[in-house]
Amino acid sequence: RKVIFSGIQPTGIPHLGNYLGALKQWKHLQDTASPDTKLIYCIVDLHAITVPRERGLLTQNKREMLAALLAIGLDPTRSTIFHQSSVPAHSELQWILSCTASTGYLSRMTQWKSKLQSQSPSDTATTTTTTSHPALKHGLFSYPILQAADILLHRATHVPVGDDQRQHLEFARECVTNFNHTYAASVFAPPSTILSPARRVMSLRDPTQKMSKSDPNPASAIFITDDADTVRKKIKHAVTDSENAVGYDPEGRKGVANLLEMVGHLTGQSAEEIAGDMKGMGLGALKGRVVEVVEGELGPIRERYAEVVGREGYLREVAEVGGARARESAEETMRLVREATELGGEC
Numbered sequence: 441r442k443v444i445f446s447g448i449q450p451t452g453i454p455h456l457g458n459y460l461g462a463l464k465q466w467k468h469l470q471d472t473a474s475p476d477t478k479l480i481y482c483i484v485d486l487h488a489i490t491v492p493r494e495r496g497l498l499t500q501n502k503r504e505m506l507a508a509l510l511a512i513g514l515d516p517t518r519s520t521i522f523h524q525s526s527v528p529a530h531s532e533l534q535w536i537l538s539c540t541a542s543t544g545y546l547s548r549m550t551q552w553k554s555k556l557q558s559q560s561p562s563d564t565a566t567t568t569t570t571t572s573h574p575a576l577k578h579g580l581f582s583y584p585i586l587q588a589a590d591i592l593l594h595r596a597t598h599v600p601v602g603d604d605q606r607q608h609l610e611f612a613r614e615c616v617t618n619f620n621h622t623y624a625a626s627v628f629a630p631p632s633t634i635l636s637p638a639r640r641v642m643s644l645r646d647p648t649q650k651m652s653k654s655d656p657n658p659a660s661a662i663f664i665t666d667d668a669d670t671v672r673k674k675i676k677h678a679v680t681d682s683e684n685a686v687g688y689d690p691e692g693r694k695g696v697a698n699l700l701e702m703v704g705h706l707t708g709q710s711a712e713e714i715a716g717d718m719k720g721m722g723l724g725a726l727k728g729r730v731v732e733v734v735e736g737e738l739g740p741i742r743e744r745y746a747e748v749v750g751r752e753g754y755l756r757e758v759a760e761v762g763g764a765r766a767r768e769s770a771e772e773t774m775r776l777v778r779e780a781t782e783l784g785g786e787c
């Protein structure tokens with residue numbers, strides 16, 4: 441049976457990178473999947489607490505993320521949508537997987553290094569990012585094991601993510617091998633990665649960095665709830681280069697390439713085609729085109745978001761129903777895991 445699973449951290453309002461790299465694909469899979477395909481989309485709050493935040497913010501972020509997922513068109517009667525912490529088996533399986541996961545492999549992964557660096561950019565010790573760094577918490581380091589547990593708990597066959605998560609999916613497959621080998625079992629099968637064409641949308645302030653919810657500068661990202669005027673201002677100030685003519689050069693002109701790719705992902709054309717169509721035009725014209733297509737896509741989403749975010753009772757109900765369904769899905773797997781590991785059996 442095909443099982444599609446993916447997650448997003450409640451660390452802020454989703455941006456165009458989340459939307460094009462993951463969420464749009466989630467909705468597309470929902471709308472095109474055969475009726476017996478299981479679709480599970482998780483708001484990963486346990487992952488969100490791997491980085492510090494202000495008190496009270498997580499509750500708000502979780503509610504806003506749920507509203508955002510409904511606003512992009514996820515249907516809670518078709519897709520299971522839930523908060524990760526409402527299914528304790530995510531943490532339980534994380535522990536079990538961690539007992540066969542390699543710290544050497546984890547220490548080579550890039551996400552904890554970049555998150556650590558962004559937490560304390562002026563700290564020279566972080567530039568070496570060793571695992572003995574005093575600010576490195578174990579949760580941030582073992583994040584990929586929890587992510588592997590998320591995926592394997594629902595025995596996902598396909599995981600739609602952005603390019604930055606490719607390494608973690610590779611690690612999840614390693615966890616499958618380690619577990620099955622250690623317990624001489626075939627409880628898990630390796631999940632496949634689904635990459636959307638928009639693999640990595642870049643920051644509007646620094647086109648060498650990916651657009652991120654956790655970037656402290658809100659001008660670096662277009663959020664799906666930004667109004668038309670905010671989108672226009674952010675695009676107008678997007679960092680490009682001094683050559684004032686449209687041209688597609690993904691290595692030499694990263695800022696311009698990012699804008700052309702955005703248009704391409706929203707119109708279904710290639711970035712080269714758009715550059716061809718706009719030959720001889722200036723960057724002002726390109727930016728105008730970006731504003732137009734972004735508004736066309738995000739305008740209706742923004743309206744649905746405004747309508748749903750205030751419906752607290754409804755949001756709570758969606759989360760409860762999703763949580764109950766996800767617990768059922770998890771329990772099927774945990775029965776097999778407990779049997780294989782001799783945990784929870786008769787004594």
Ligand code: ATP
Pocket residue numbers: 447448449450451457458459460461462600601602603604605638639640641642650651652653654655
């Ligand atoms: P944070 O900064 O808190 O890590 P994030 O913006 O990286 O937030 P996540 O919740 O970590 O978002 O990731 C959710 C999904 O969005 C993942 O599938 C990830 O690969 C995808 N994604 C995140 N940023 C981008 C981007 N700039 N381009 C394409 N996909 C992205």
Ligand code: MG
Pocket residue numbers: none
């Ligand atoms: Mg991220």
